[in-house]
């Protein structure tokens with residue numbers, strides 16, 4: 001027995017260590033002696049890996065300790081204590097927000113509504129709303145995908161695309177939801193977004209939700225943009241493989257400046273970035289026929305990858321749209337969070353948007369009149385004490401800031417609120433200071449905003465500029 | 481919890497596997513083909529990428545005719561569904577002028593305010609005349625009219641809180657409020673099936689997010705204990721505050737929130753509660769005041785009450801109701817109040833009028849009738865469906881009843897067959913539900929008549945047999961058998 005066992009051992013050892021490789025071939029692999037040693041090593045490694053590493057003994061908290069911790073924990077109050085400035089009450093309108101409206105029983109000239117084309121209360125617009133309300137009711141009672149698509153939504157999308165000359169567009173039910181849905185639909189973790197530091201909160205929110213790498217450049221400063229793009233392209237070898245975007249607003253809500261689109265296009269093509277342009281304040285305003293900044297700068301609309309806009313301004317309705325290639329629009333129909341997960345735009349507002357675009361196309365003189373009005377206001381405002389106009393001469397959003405800031409946004413804002421208050425009280429001119437949310441990351445200076453409308457008369461504009469001059473000199477005399 | 485039958489899970493996985501494999505193969509061929517044609521996008525990464533894009537192109541597009549069907553009427557009990565056709569295998573759909581009159585089991589028209597109403601509609605027209613369709617300004621600037629103030633008072637009174645603030649969209653209400661209330665160092669504990677707007681709001685806030693098992697107060701307690709004991713990650717500092725976010729009725733499950741238990745847990749651990757009543761406000765409760773009324777919870781125990789007007793009220797927008805101070809603070813700093821256009825005046829009027837009808841302040845009992853009607857309709861429909869052997873989710877009294885489909889092939893089959901018989905039903909698939917748990921969802925309205933419901937039940941039963949989604953044995957038959965046996969004995 002023993003002998004035979006030894007024999008077998010011998011043979012097998014022979015086989016393992018001395019056998020010439022050619023002798024043993026298993027599945028086409030030559031089995032050499034070293035293989036056994038390696039196998040042993042592997043086993044040892046696996047064994048070691050399976051061992052638990054040394055950990056200091058961990059004693060979980062006892063139920064009683066947790067009870068005590070829970071007992072001891074004191075949460076902060078849900079909201080901070082209410083201060084005087086939080087008690088602000090806005091003026092209450094008693095009629096439609098037309099260029100002339102009623103506040104506190106008094107007729108005032110309204111510069112607080114972005115009713116650029118003066119379409120609020122337009123007869124055709126009201127007729128179109130009435131017709132839609134009769135046919136469709138008020139709300140759509142469902143998201144677009146679940147029987148919330150009314151035929152006017154599709155007509156409106158087609159109308160917008162046709163007007164702008166883009167292949168397709170997509171409607172959102174609220175202005176700010178457009179930006180914060182469109183951006184995360186196309187930008188994900190790892191993508192690079194270069195963005196102006198002065199963008200509106202809706203865009204900031206979209207950027208945050210996208211979780212992309214965000215790089216800011218100086219407000220409307222093309223040199224800063226170029227050096228940022230240069231730096232990103234140089235430093236980031238992988239940059240070629242991720243999606244890169246430049247996000248800008250055509251007319252900045254926070255300053256009234258206009259982005260030089262031709263420069264943006266040059267840089268975009270040089271560095272291979274895509275452009276997302278927000279036309280909220282320029283749609284229906286810039287360009288000979290109101291097609292926005294692309295028309296104004298003579299840039300073919302295809303060059304802009306994604307255009308978004310809120311319709312609560314020139315079109316005098318609500319909601320927003322995003323337009324671009326068919327791919328861009330269709331992708332959002334399943335990925336735009338505000339599109340998928342929210343009830344669609346009330347049909348009468350979509351119908352109003354269609355009519356507003358029709359009106360714009362039929363009456364190009366609305367745009368001419370708006371331009372004239374802006375020029376009149378500018379002339380009237382020249383030489384205002386302590387204030388300078390920060391906005392572009394073509395912007396219907398006229399933005400005045402302090403020549404010399406007090407150094408804090410809050411104090412600046414207080415001055416502007418005093419001015420606005422005085423203008424409303426003494427001269428019945430309704431203008432607004434640029435309030436800012438504590439969540440807003442924009443650091444541009446505070447200012448006073450005047451939304452010029454094609455519906456303002458020359459008299460209104462002169463009255464406003466005179467009033468502003470008077471109020472500014474009264475309020476600011478102690479400061480400058 | 482949904483327990484998916486073993487065999488069904490297997491076949492569902494298999495179907496998705498097959499779809500995935502074929503999709504990938506088709507993508508491969510596309511890539512090879514595109515390789516020959518010139519690439520005009522050199523230097524750019526593709527604008528749509530990843531699995532999401534794959535899902536859309538290869539899975540969703542094949543059945544896209546089941547979603548987003550256009551209608552040409554108000555979303556009332558009966559709707560005009562516009563026929564569409566496709567010449568390219570469903571890649572694009574074109575509208576025709578043909579119209580099918582269908583029974584609407586899809587819209588969130590719980591109280592039937594989608595249609596014109598003898599009390600609301602004339603008032604809406606008057607507001608349109610007076611205030612036009614939009615204010616073109618934000619609430620804090622020049623967008624607050626007397627109508628907006630009336631609306632806020634009306635909503636606060638209806639919900640049972642001292643004050644309220646209103647926004648023009650429900651989604652934004654959630655996504656813009658949470659970041660105001662909580663930030664870094666705070667903790668949001670969210671139900672695992674909360675709506676996307678809550679998820680986005682929580683993400684936007686910068687607070688830490690933890691999830692508890694859907695509608696399970698005991699797990700919520702576990703998470704709360706663990707988190708309070710642990711404190712913030714890494715530093716172990718105590719949390720600044722904790723907000724627990726739940727919904728009144730879960731829109732994809734039809735379940736009522738276990739609110740009394742959840743409130744008790746939150747109170748015990750000093751967490752704030754945020755209740756999203758999007759689907760429950762107006763739809764449930766004796767006077768339509770939502771889950772608090774239905775389940776006997778004092779509204780004073782809920783810190784932040786949120787809801788939307790897109791459902792029961794047939795309008796648009798959302799509200800937050802809470803203490804005077806809370807609303808004051810929100811109005812001071814909430815971005816949606818500062819930067820978004822105020823709610824459209826006719827829509828505001830619709831809400832005010834609808835609330836008046838619900839409360840009987842219009843001088844009629846129509847509101848009470850509507851509420852009784854939706855409850856009756858829902859309970860009748862649910863019990864009938866269950867008797868037929870469908871796997872129906874949700875609780876009694878909830879007007880939402882999902883019917884489980886599971887298999888991807890059953891989604892278009894069910895939807896198209898029902899439509900053929902003039903019943904418009906919503907089918908829900910990814911991304912609104914998990915991939916495996918596709919379902920059809922029925923929303924009952926007070927506008928449905930008994931005949932409507934009986935017709936719908938007939939069609940659904942027939943299509944259910946055809947598609948094979950009666951996962952349980954039918955009940956009446958069982959009863960009959962038992963009856964028979966009893967007689968034999």
Ligand SMILES: Cc1ncc(COP(=O)(O)O)c(C=O)c1O
Pocket residue numbers: 174175176177179200202203249253278280281310311312313318319320819820821822
């Ligand atoms: C860039 C930008 N996004 C969004 C909005 C808000 O859109 P809406 O007021 O229609 O919600 C505005 C306007 O105020 C804006 O300027």
Ligand SMILES: Cc1ncc(COP(=O)(O)O)c(C=O)c1O
Pocket residue numbers: 341342343344649650651652654675677727731756758759788789790796797798
């Ligand atoms: C729970 C919940 N919250 C919020 C919303 C969004 O509301 P809205 O459609 O008014 O944007 C919905 C809508 O589906 C919802 O179900």
